[in-house]
């Protein structure tokens with residue numbers, strides 16, 4: 577599994593830092609939705625699902641957290657602790673976010689509007705779809 581982390585260019589000067597993100601330039605898709613989570617409990621695990629086709633970039637713009645990605649064959653653990661780093665997460669990737677610091681703000685840029693029917697919440701169903709996709713790519 578390839579982990580794709582974007583490192584964004586900060587525009588810094590003596591006042592501090594600023595990061596600008598433009599669709600198709602800094603972000604590889606059209607940004608249709610932005611959401612963010614904060615005040616996440618220390619012991620909480622969020623996510624625990626995959627998507628059918630949604631693409632997202634996860635940016636911990638304050639504090640830190642960890643993302644576990646699972647493509648049905650392999651698992652990778654990715655720390656997010658810098659506001660200028662973005663983790664690309666394609667659909668069909670089981671994701672779990674945990675280890676939130678008290679001050680963590682996790683912002684997500686998404687390629688589609690919110691659509692509950694795009695969620696795969698059952699891990700066994702996810703494994704079946706992931707296997708099917710792998711077979712499809714082979715043949």
Ligand code: T46
Pocket residue numbers: 609611613622623624632671684690
């Ligand atoms: C994902 C990970 C990284 C909305 O009404 N609109 C939205 O755009 C979103 C994302 C959520 N919601 C509502 C649905 C739930 O009642 O907010 C509530 C919490 O959402 P959820 O339990 O899905 O949050 P997470 O942190 O488990 O997952 C979220 C995204 O849903 C998901 O797409 O990939 O963050």
